[in-house]
Amino acid sequence: MSPKLTGEILRQLRQAMRNCKYFSEPIQAYIIPSGDAHQSEYIAPCDCRREYISGFNGSAGTAIVTEQHAAMWTDGRYFLQANQQMDNNWTLMKMGLKETPSQEDWLISVLPENSKVGVDPWIIAADQWKNMSKALISAGHCLVAVQHNLIDVVWPDRPERPSTQLRTLGLEYTGTSWQDKVTMLRAKMTERKIGWFVATALDEIAWLFNLRGADIEYNPVFFAYAIVGMNTIRLFVDLKRLSHPVLRDHLQLDAPIKPELSIQTFPYESVYTELQAICAALGPKDKVWICDKASCALTQVIPKAHRTPIPYTPLCLAKAVKNATEIQGMKMAHIKDAVALCELFAWLEKEIPKSTVTEISAADKAEELRSQQKDFVGLSFPTISSVGPNGAIIHYRPLPETNRTLTLNEVYLIDSGAQYVDGTTDVTRTVHFGTPTAFEKECFTYVLKGHIAVSAAVFPNGTKGHLLDSFARAALWESGLDYLHGTGHGVGCFLNVHEGPCGISYKTFADEPLEAGMIVSDEPGYYEDGSFGIRLENVVLVIPTKPKYNYRNRGSLTFEPLTLVPIQVKMMNTELLTKKERDWVNDYHRKCREVVGAELERQGRKEALEWLIRETQPIV
């Protein structure tokens, strides 16, 4: 991997910062965040501006360029990669180390007095703008919005914004029409006396209109905005995409049944001027809802007196609670996914002794097997396929230069998932094809105990996910071990594999309480640097449960695993398991055998069925 040479584009960028063509005065520093205008986790090639200017393509990082310096802030996952990808025009700012200054402190230390710091207001979130602006002002500088993105100025062959074909989802997949979703949204708005709602997150817009796209790899979303009032619905999207009769019919564009459910369509870019027009006509008490993570540009269109920023939108909350149809779809998707993984593991067992399988070819095989399943659309994230020491790199993705061969001597970790039209999957299994060491088994068993502790937990209605995080760690902690990531994230239904507002992590506190119908992952791990990685991940559904008592009629919840892939018994030290834990493993394996076995039989996949039966023998 040789670094990108950035001398010439930095020279051009600095010229653009100086020459007053894009802002009325010269600017002394320019901030290039990672995201797009929708604060997406995964972004399209046209939005990879930070990568273009620096060469660094990790998923997290912020670049700042001044007349003299170019600096990149990123976290521990990417120190090595950033160093390899960036040339010596760049200084790496290692976040999380004590000696590393914050972006604000660094700017204040290098800027001449009374400086202007520019940023594209579309790709900085409103809450980030606020913090940065406050810090700069207190030091006599000023954060300014540069409407024309200066990276685009120096990026001659920047890709077009994708505009893939839209797919409509009928009631058999969504369970709720977009009309009913709009009506539910308006009921929430009425309850809180809100006149307008601005939707900016791509998965929320896709969910609201029961549409999917393919604009961003792994995420079935499309670039759009929506503004919903009590009587109007405005959808902002590349209008070419709406020409197909099926789509026009789905959205009732030509013959709306009710006037308040008629959708007005506008070009994607006109959201700014339309929102301005709406705001100009607001009454003195009218309020507009917008997520506090929406772009600064769009947020600031709404006059402060009318703006009601919220940490999670009503769409985000409604989307998180899956209805019966979505739950059924997710279950089907997980059965198909389990079929593909059973086949993969059966195939690996046969092929590995020939020493021909690598991390990359195993990942490719997994994708091939998934693609044979009905309604497969694509992967839901880049497959983490890792052998031995590579397994200890939590966000590992095999590359030709790191690719290891699967053998009988090392632990293999595969974290993968797919998008099917009926649901999204995300599953991690850790296996050994030879004989694991006692230490590997011990660690695996602690991780398994943590996984079971969360999966089998019973907790009152209203409990927030972060309160369950320590259950996943207790067995590891007792032996002095731990893992440095959260335990679970929300999962969309044929939508983003990571979604809010619920999760299981020690890091958050302002998460929303878990409720029946929510779907999260349960994925504790253990990583022995330079040696191996272990992670056990199921996607689980929050379900009501009825324990012996019912304190204050609050009701109780627990989890039902949707993922149905055997957990390798060979990796367990069963002596470390309690009776309750052994029963859990046996119940889980019985269910895998029944449900996935029936589907394997139906699909006539004999070898995988034999593997499944072998791997689901009860332990004693």
Next chain:
Amino acid sequence: MSPKLTGEILRQLRQAMRNCKYFSEPIQAYIIPSGDAHQSEYIAPCDCRREYISGFNGSAGTAIVTEQHAAMWTDGRYFLQANQQMDNNWTLMKMGLKETPSQEDWLISVLPENSKVGVDPWIIAADQWKNMSKALISAGHCLVAVQHNLIDVVWPDRPERPSTQLRTLGLEYTGTSWQDKVTMLRAKMTERKIGWFVATALDEIAWLFNLRGADIEYNPVFFAYAIVGMNTIRLFVDLKRLSHPVLRDHLQLDAPIKPELSIQTFPYESVYTELQAICAALGPKDKVWICDKASCALTQVIPKAHRTPIPYTPLCLAKAVKNATEIQGMKMAHIKDAVALCELFAWLEKEIPKSTVTEISAADKAEELRSQQKDFVGLSFPTISSVGPNGAIIHYRPLPETNRTLTLNEVYLIDSGAQYVDGTTDVTRTVHFGTPTAFEKECFTYVLKGHIAVSAAVFPNGTKGHLLDSFARAALWESGLDYLHGTGHGVGCFLNVHEGPCGISYKTFADEPLEAGMIVSDEPGYYEDGSFGIRLENVVLVIPTKPKYNYRNRGSLTFEPLTLVPIQVKMMNTELLTKKERDWVNDYHRKCREVVGAELERQGRKEALEWLIRETQPIV
């Protein structure tokens, strides 16, 4: 309990609000918070202004008086009591109910346009002022600081501010001289480039100077402020208190050894003008530390550009980590306290069959027995002594009209503690003197399992207390039960029985990580309304431990119980306990027998010793 008649004092208060003698314009509403100028949890009689104006004497509540209305906000613990204590001039605002407006919303709904809302800036915290002021401004009103407290104006026989004798604590109790504490504080200030620190919390000031008072019941503190600069120390206190030679010597008032450790003393009231003088002389980059919970009055003396508000002061953090001398003192205090409680329980067993013991007389007996122990100073909080259904009232305090007799038929819960010169105690035991029901035993056992889960937890250095809270609930949750309070609070060393910044609660997130030397309570419970209450509370010390592995050299922590009072085996359903839990109980009881038994023997308290030996038989 008949309500206080408040018609006349409300009339006088409204006159004072109108007549421009205390503020330049008439004010339309006046807020009366609960606290004192130091935001103390317990307050002195002279600061019970909210009680004086309303009659309501619960520990939490805020009164607001307008020309037309008088309203009291309090929480669910006090709905009944407030209703009984207030006459019909007052409207009770039940906090936590959906239909109850916030103070801000209510004010906005009742005030005429452009109103002035007054408050004494000394008894409202800076962060509360900020929130209230913002809300009022956004509705066209204004929050104004009325320097002269208007309740004091209408309170002719208001008690004097207490000025009790000060007690000096030598190194044999504190382990660290006040001079060294000042030096450590200054090192923290240098590290963060802070020039001045303003101490306003009474326990922090007592801790810093190794002094104790008795100005507030249960809390060995005294009214004072302190301001520490890099070369000066200013102490603000009723100067009469400093006349005794022992005190003058302790503080080196007459012959300071080093100039930078010389204490300048000022009258308590002059803190405002002195802080003004200090701030007037600040250089452009000088920063002043003050807790964001300090009074608005004192906070606003510091110009915003110089003010660095902090959620926890360096004194609060340093005080929480006990040194070896303090730990030794706390251990001694807990042994003495256990002696008193063993005697109490032995006495109760004998007396209860006579039907002569009540909640109040049992509490009095506990105090009497404690007072026989060396260096006893007083109770550390009002004893909760509760029988049967009274036990389900979490903050119960026996009164003549609620006083129940202890019998062989009901569960008895006693939560009590004392101040000794060497340490502070806080212990809860729940016992049955006859035969508990199967349900009582079942609930007790779940609570015990939760208590053990926290007490025996092993967790990495850097773990925050709130991450352990769910361990205390897991067994209750599994059966559909729970308790609606936190699991633990910090405990001072011959200081406040509740102290920050650490604790074990689902309610906080911004708590500081636990570290070796911190002392907290571990007190899960279960409350069956109308029937019984169960709580099991030990004070526990955070200690380092060495499990099998040491992931990333972070080190691990666990707890050592300081409280050594047997847990009643009769209340346990031992079949519900795991082997590990039974071992914990037996180990704990062995330690009680060894340590407290030796002291009982030394003190010649035979009956209590026999009781202890009986109650610490191993379970199988």
